[in-house]
Amino acid sequence: MIIKLENTTTHDIAMQLTSLYEERGEVTTGRVFTLLIECSEQDLEQSLHEANIASSSHPCRIIALVPDMNAPEQSTQLDAEIHYGTDVGAGDVIILHIPGQLIHHIDTLVIPLLLADTPIVSWWPGIFPDKSSYDSIERMVATRITDVERTTDLRTALYDLQKKSSPRDVDLSWTRLTFWRGALVSLLDLPPHLPLKECTVTGQKQSLSTLLLASWLQETLHCPIHLKWETVPGHHISSVRFLREDGVISLSRETNKNSDNVLTDQVRLRLPNNTNRLVSLPHRNIADCLSEELSRMKADPVYHKALNSYFIQQVLQQGTDLL
Amino acid sequence: MTKPEQEETITSTWSNPLRVPCDLRLPRIADPCTLVIFGVTGDLARKKLLPAIYDLANRGLLPPGFGLIGFGRREWSDDDFKQWAQSYIQEHCRTPFHQSTWEQLSHGFYFVQGTFDDFNAFVRLKQRVLTVDHECGTYSNHAFYMSIPPRAFSLVSHQLAAAELTKHPSDTWQRVIIEKPFGHDLASAQELDKTVTSVFGAESIFRIDHYLGKETVQNLLALRFTNMLFEPIWNSHYVDHVQITMAEDFGIGSRAGYYDGVGAARDVIQNHLLQLLTLTAMEKPASFTSQDLSKEKINVLSAVRLPQDLARYTARGQYSAGWQGQEAVCGYLNEDGVSPESTTETYAALRLDIDTPRWNGTPFYLRAGKRLGKRVTEIAMIFKQIPQPLFDSVVEGNVGHNALVFRIQPNEGITLRFGSKVPGSRIDIRDVNMDFNYGQAFTEDSPEAYERLILDVFLGDAPLFPTSQEVDLSWKILDPIEQFWASQGQPEQYRSGTWGPHSADMLMMNDNRAWRMP
Numbered sequence: 001m002i003i004k005l006e007n008t009t010t011h012d013i014a015m016q017l018t019s020l021y022e023e024r025g026e027v028t029t030g031r032v033f034t035l036l037i038e039c040s041e042q043d044l045e046q047s048l049h050e051a052n053i054a055s056s057s058h059p060c061r062i063i064a065l066v067p068d069m070n071a072p073e074q075s076t077q078l079d080a081e082i083h084y085g086t087d088v089g090a091g092d093v094i095i096l097h098i099p100g101q102l103i104h105h106i107d108t109l110v111i112p113l114l115l116a117d118t119p120i121v122s123w124w125p126g127i128f129p130d131k132s133s134y135d136s137i138e139r140m141v142a143t144r145i146t147d148v149e150r151t152t153d154l155r156t157a158l159y160d161l162q163k164k165s166s167p168r169d170v171d172l173s174w175t176r177l178t179f180w181r182g183a184l185v186s187l188l189d190l191p192p193h194l195p196l197k198e199c200t201v202t203g204q205k206q207s208l209s210t211l212l213l214a215s216w217l218q219e220t221l222h223c224p225i226h227l228k229w230e231t232v233p234g235h236h237i238s239s240v241r242f243l244r245e246d247g248v249i250s251l252s253r254e255t256n257k258n259s260d261n262v263l264t265d266q267v268r269l270r271l272p273n274n275t276n277r278l279v280s281l282p283h284r285n286i287a288d289c290l291s292e293e294l295s296r297m298k299a300d301p302v303y304h305k306a307l308n309s310y311f312i313q314q315v316l317q318q319g320t321d322l323l
Numbered sequence: 324m325t326k327p328e329q330e331e332t333i334t335s336t337w338s339n340p341l342r343v344p345c346d347l348r349l350p351r352i353a354d355p356c357t358l359v360i361f362g363v364t365g366d367l368a369r370k371k372l373l374p375a376i377y378d379l380a381n382r383g384l385l386p387p388g389f390g391l392i393g394f395g396r397r398e399w400s401d402d403d404f405k406q407w408a409q410s411y412i413q414e415h416c417r418t419p420f421h422q423s424t425w426e427q428l429s430h431g432f433y434f435v436q437g438t439f440d441d442f443n444a445f446v447r448l449k450q451r452v453l454t455v456d457h458e459c460g461t462y463s464n465h466a467f468y469m470s471i472p473p474r475a476f477s478l479v480s481h482q483l484a485a486a487e488l489t490k491h492p493s494d495t496w497q498r499v500i501i502e503k504p505f506g507h508d509l510a511s512a513q514e515l516d517k518t519v520t521s522v523f524g525a526e527s528i529f530r531i532d533h534y535l536g537k538e539t540v541q542n543l544l545a546l547r548f549t550n551m552l553f554e555p556i557w558n559s560h561y562v563d564h565v566q567i568t569m570a571e572d573f574g575i576g577s578r579a580g581y582y583d584g585v586g587a588a589r590d591v592i593q594n595h596l597l598q599l600l601t602l603t604a605m606e607k608p609a610s611f612t613s614q615d616l617s618k619e620k621i622n623v624l625s626a627v628r629l630p631q632d633l634a635r636y637t638a639r640g641q642y643s644a645g646w647q648g649q650e651a652v653c654g655y656l657n658e659d660g661v662s663p664e665s666t667t668e669t670y671a672a673l674r675l676d677i678d679t680p681r682w683n684g685t686p687f688y689l690r691a692g693k694r695l696g697k698r699v700t701e702i703a704m705i706f707k708q709i710p711q712p713l714f715d716s717v718v719e720g721n722v723g724h725n726a727l728v729f730r731i732q733p734n735e736g737i738t739l740r741f742g743s744k745v746p747g748s749r750i751d752i753r754d755v756n757m758d759f760n761y762g763q764a765f766t767e768d769s770p771e772a773y774e775r776l777i778l779d780v781f782l783g784d785a786p787l788f789p790t791s792q793e794v795d796l797s798w799k800i801l802d803p804i805e806q807f808w809a810s811q812g813q814p815e816q817y818r819s820g821t822w823g824p825h826s827a828d829m830l831m832m833n834d835n836r837a838w839r840m841p
Contacts, residue, residue, distance in 0.1 A: 186386050188341055222340075265421070302348070
């Protein structure tokens with residue numbers, strides 16, 4: 001169900017929510033946090049869809065902030081929508097269409113709409129946000145989740161992430177790696193536990209995930225790490241190959257597609273003892289990643305170490321062909 | 324230094340450089356291993372174990388090297404087994420079924436045909452285990468799941484030993500998982516333990532009490548030991564009494580062979596309910612390791628005191644014919660496979676006291692039964708009444724007993740009950756409930772208890788498994804009661820679909836208390 005409120009006030013929106021709860025005998029106390037999403041009009045539907053999936057495991061209030069590019073520069077007219085009922089996951093959704101004037105202080109715009117005494121998480125789908133909105137809510141949020149996946153200028157985005165993010169913030173490029181990292185840990189668990197000589201990470205250009213994985217390995221393994229770029233488009237990470245004293249151990253993505261023409265979630269495992277077989281390494285969609293972040297909401301020192309490593313500095317300095 | 328020696332040193336001091344303590348995000352992925360399931364065609368295996376294995380694979384929590392060998396009587400090929408397993412997994416898995424995940428997982432599924440008394444079958448099993456070690460890269464780590472009646476434990480253990488399946492290189496592990504019942508009294512439990520320990524080391528035995536794998540049970544510890552709110556009132560000064568209930572709304576079904584002669588007390592009180600009691604009553608453990616946790620649980624179990632008058636403070640019953648909701652159901656004595664003279668109880672209730680400073684004077688009432696009003700498991704802390712109430716209605720009516728209820732299943736959550744003013748010009752007080760619903764505030768897809776426990780076995784992480792000492796102490800509590808009951812003839816009949824026999828209500832009335840209606 002959708003309620004549209006044109007030229008409204010935050011006070012009216014809040015009142016409307018309260019009366020909706022009373023009417024339906026609902027309580028807001030089951031909701032564990034407020035999720036702020038800032039995105040463009042064309043990204044809105046998809047982003048809400050992802051957030052709704054994530055909200056089924058983390059009931060929350062979602063406030064979507066959509067800058068209105070067509071509004072006159074001086075406009076302060078606020079239009080809003082409230083979505084509720086079964087089609088919006090386990091929460092309720094407030095969409096705010098924000099004209100130019102209001103975009104510079106979104107904090108005071110959302111404060112009246114936040115759930116009482118629960119944490120706030122913000123998420124910018126797809127691209128690194130504009131400085132003003134990223135900074136303006138820093139003090140009130142528990143975690144700022146960014147995602148530079150669709151950013152065309154990775155160099156600048158990476159620079160922004162290094163300079164502006166606080167220890168509690170995270171980029172989903174890192175969350176996408178969780179299963180890969182888990183698989184690599186268990187790969188090294190396989191005996192014999194001989195020293196590693198070198199390691200090669202192969203992935204897509206412009207993929208922060210690939211860079212972060214290589215950087216993490218560099219920080220933890222203390223052996224030479226090589227970065228190679230994939231020539232055909234595909235997964236963020238194509239393969240990781242360790243050269244151990246007894247030979248090569250590696251995991252590489254299969255490019256097989258299943259009957260639905262979707263890339264399978266299998267990787268090929270190769271070991272020095274001639275082992276060569278497929279193992280499962282599930283792909284992660286945005287909702288999975290978001291869900292992982294929402295259940296954590298705490299600083300991840302391992303990520304920040306990888307993000308600010310000497311390795312990444314070197315890559316940044318080595319000219320554009322690496323990014 | 325020669326080369327082999329060098330390798331030796333590296334292996335013994337090796338720790339995975341990628342695994343750092345502050346990396347809390349990394350999933351707990353188990354060692355490469357093979358799981359051998361005895362009784363793979365049984366109810367537990369097809370409805371719980373196999374789907375749990377699939378869900379673990381789907382969540383990316385199984386190691387790259389994983390194999391599963393089913394051992395059973397049927398004349399099956401590996402492919403027959405896979406096909407059969409797939410149908411049950413598809414029906415019972417909790418995560419979405421993906422063909423590709425299944426194909427990759429089932430690649431490591433094998434079947435060995437045989438009976439427990441056939442030594443050759445175990446020789447074939449041994450050969451198969453070796454092949455799987457090689458084909459799936461499971462590095463001689465083996466877990467044996469005894470999803471079989473306890474009377475077969477001894478035979479299977481000895482066959483495994485005879486086939487040298489329990490021998491393994493020093494840097495690998497062999498673990499055995501056994502299910503309740505862990506014996507039927509103290510002597511048989513110790514006998515069983517001796518049998519299994521003679522083949523597997525004591526630290527390799529994992530006793531599954533699936534209640535401890537439930538999120539809400541673990542949440543009981545989280546709630547007690549992370550909140551300032553509850554600890555100050557968690558004692559006999561404020562708590563009047565505690566009720567632990569496990570009610571089922573179904574009968575014994577086709578389990579007469581197992582259930583008759585066992586009864587409600589041995590079936591669930593000895594394990595599930597006493598475990599819930601220890602978690603409710605124990606002091607804060609020094610850490611969440613199995614050693615520290617078990618130490619505190621043992622302290623509680625050792626301090627349990629039985630009532631002097633067992634006739635007054637225990638009750639048992641048998642369900643009689645009646646209606647379970649809309650369904651006409653037969654009495655226990657008319658169930659298939661049950662002797663018409665059976666004295667097995669389908670309902671048991673008892674009072675226990677815990678002689679610790681914290682609980683001195685606060686009785687714990689336990690009840691469990693089949694064919695009761697509804698299916699519910701809960702722990703209810705009933706608080707004392709306020710000494711000098713300001714308002715008359717507290718004195719007059721039955722209000723003012725605050726309650727904190729942990730709903731273990733279904734509808735997991737916590738209810739807090741307290742008195743509140745009824746709107747109006749008079750001061751009337753009525754009890755109201757404040758509800759925390761686990762499923763509403765957190766994940767819908769919390770892992771199934773068996774997923775968690777199987778993963779813990781693979782990881783060798785034991786805090787959620789009862790130790791043999793806990794099992795023994797639980798029997799020590801129950802044995803005198805069982806002996807007393809054995810001399811009392813037929814249990815009292817109670818109508819199906821109700822809340823148990825009259826004697827159970829009398830048990831509470833003796834103390835001027837009443838059972839909660841869950």
